[in-house]
Amino acid sequence: MSAAAASNLAPTAVQGARSSPHLLMPMTLLFLLLVIAVLRSPDLVTNAGLGSAVIVVAPLILATYALMSTVVAGRGTVDLAIGPLISFINVTLIQLVAADLLGSPIIVFAYAIAVGMAYQLVMALIVIFIRVQPIIVSLSGYLALSGINLVILPRPGGVAPEWMATWGAGTSVFSPVMAILILASVAWLLMTRTAFFTHLRLMGSDERAAYTSGIQITVVRIGAHLMCGFFAGLSAICFTALIGSGDPGQGTTYTLIAVTALVLGGASLGGGRASIAGSLIGAVDLYLITYVLSTFSFGGIQSFVTDLCYGAILVASLLLTLTLPFIQRHLRNFSSLLYFVALAIVALGVILHSTYHYEAVSAATQPAAGFLEIEALRGAALVEARDTRIWAFIGLLLLVLPVIARTLIVGAPRRGVGPVVYIVVLGLILLGVYVQTHGYSIDNMTHVDGKP
Amino acid sequence: MSAPIQPAPAGSLLARVIGLLIAVVLTAASAGLGVYQNLPAQQVIIYSAATLALSAWIWRFYVIQFAGDSAGEGGASELRRAWRRYRSGIIGFLVLLAVFIALSLTIDGFFNVWTVISALILLLIIILTMSVGRFMAENRSAFIGLMVLAGLFSVGSMNIDGFASATNVKSMLLFASFLGLASIGQTLVALVGGLDLSIPYVIGAANVGLLYLIGLSVPPWLAVVLIVLAGGVIGVINGILSLRLQGQALIVTLGAGFVVSGGTQIITSIGSAYSGNVFGTVPDWLTNLSSMSGSTFGLPFPPVVAIWAALALILVIGLRHTVHGRFLYALGINRTSADRLFISERGYWISIFGLSGMFSAITGCLLLGWSGGGFIGVGSQYLFMTLAAVVVGGTSLLGGVGGYGFTVIGVLVLQVLTSFLVGIGLKFEWQQFIFGILILPMVALYARSPHIRTQI
Incomplete structure (x- = not known):
């Protein structure tokens, strides 16, 4: 996941080293939480731990993407209805599957995406032609959809399609959900290379300027909403895979989390500024907050403490963004990508440290259900795998550190840094793949051996 | 057609004929429906006459408007111009009619005299708002809101037994006062361009906190004062935190709301075997204040309605006629020019949020009087309702x-x-x-x- 995030940063890094200080806060928070999470519960970095983390966080990330594409379009288009929309697709999907009207994966995907896009198209047309403030349209959609969800499915229940049953198991990082996530991220990245995205950003930051410079703002706005619907459909599929059934009541939670993740990731609710890396990191941050909090045990007041800390971290991290101008002034050549890589190396070190000392697999602390209803994290013992992994990590670190040090010293202000960083990131990805495939075989072996 | 200066009687004749035709078709449809449903002949005749008159009148209304305005235009034929100009109205009317006919066909017993009158009232409201509302620049929303309110109320009292009874009106006013009190903060904050999502959490926290304090045998009046002050303090903190993050006020207040609600529950759970539940007896005067059976100086309505009315009056006058109110509007419209007038953005922003927190806490206390038991989620419906x-x-x-006057109308419309x-x-x-x-x-x-x- 970290690798994907890093490669997403590439376009901003090319444009200039000072381009995106907004990622500073979420990235710091990400690694801080990651380190705490790993120290508290090393199971997170096993194949199964990461797998279930991906399953839980994927719908959230996709919901944040969905929200992002309309927020960039300006006019304060914060789609409060995103959560109910996801819930709506989820419950209708479940009911249609139960009625045997939907079956094969292709049809289910097509259905989810089509419903999302159709809803968003209607919303876009209302915003454009009736010209009511988008937030009112979305409020209206929120109430209507949350109502109709309860009509369609009065209480949580139903069964997801059969082929989806294994998706939510979260035993491995390489799940179909991960594939959806990566494909969605790549799709967004490809989209940012098009003229459409430039127009979208221009429209978001100054609609009048966009109109006077001849941009078809109607078309662009419809496009932004269609993208939102597309991601909402994908998010609904991942959500269905996560819970394996239908749940009409998740609307408010998902809306609030998605807006929070977006703001935490440095997007401007006013429009024109949002990055996929920010959204991704923001969403993962929120997940990690609940994860870390769930590793502490407070007995009967667990959920209250979780609420308290969640809110406090949220407010604190937003307040810290106030220091950004200060940092920007004193740290002129700040590159968020380099910062990310540096922090990643520190975090990797901590991960190595903690996993190394837990060679005798301790009884994993079983995290309780938190804000995001974390599935029981099934930790598979990977004792043998650790040795090889650790050596591989150390080898890579030895390779990477001098390269980065040299890059930092020699070429920091220049654009020439780019390729080196790409190589490092690529190396990290390759290493991850290697370790995971290695882990896979061990994992399978222990499964065979470990059966009582 | 040949004389564009004239009001063009030829075109309006054609228009008149078409209008009459439409009216006759509609009347025939409605009469057919009536016969189909075996209604008494008198009713069928009344409906048919009403339909005929109304559709002819609406058509005439539009055509006269068009004939008066289009004298100098020329070009496309008059019907086409009329269509272009009034197409939204005509399409809307036809859609409404189609919906009405579809409903009459599908639902048994839908087609009776009260429904038809209700439909006519709704139509009247729409026409009035379209025609008269156009001339009201400033208070258009208030006018339309009042029209909707009147329409809803009359339709409701015709179709539902006991809708206009004193009990129902009393209960509507009671719930409207809760929503209205909770919306005070949201209105003020919206006037300076922010949003306060902490309102439901503060309401819940005040609700639980008040009962907890009473359970600790603090005198109830003191407990209420303390809770309201605490609400104000929370609001002020909200304001301070979000002052430099106004674009993200939404999230800052949401986070603060989580903290408040979580913190309250932690405090009330300490030393209690039943975490999350507080017990205590609500004093009688608080119950009287906000329950259905409450009385105000002997008058049979709960005092909370009077409190709301008084506060609404103060706020409306205060916003309109005091310097603070005018400064608030100035701040909301343009920060830079407000700054040039030495209006302190910081002072107003923080005090507005303080007021919002205070009124949320008051709502929470009053809701305790209504429900009689503390519940942290009591305010959750106010998240988006405000x-x-x-x-x-x-x-x-x-x-x-x-x-705030507008919000009062909004609250009443939602409640009715x-x-x-x-x-x-x-x-x-x-x-x-x-x-x-x-x-x-x-x-x-x-x-x-x-x-x-x-x-x-």
């Missing part, structure tokens, strides 16, 4: 336009609508659905922003 009330009333979320939907036997989820569907057209009647090409 927003809806503000928006339906006509206060702009961008700041500077609107006022809820009561109406409950009255016709809809479940909660359908109510919410219809709410969502109806907010949009209500707001669209008066809060449309101008086209981008007019803003350059």
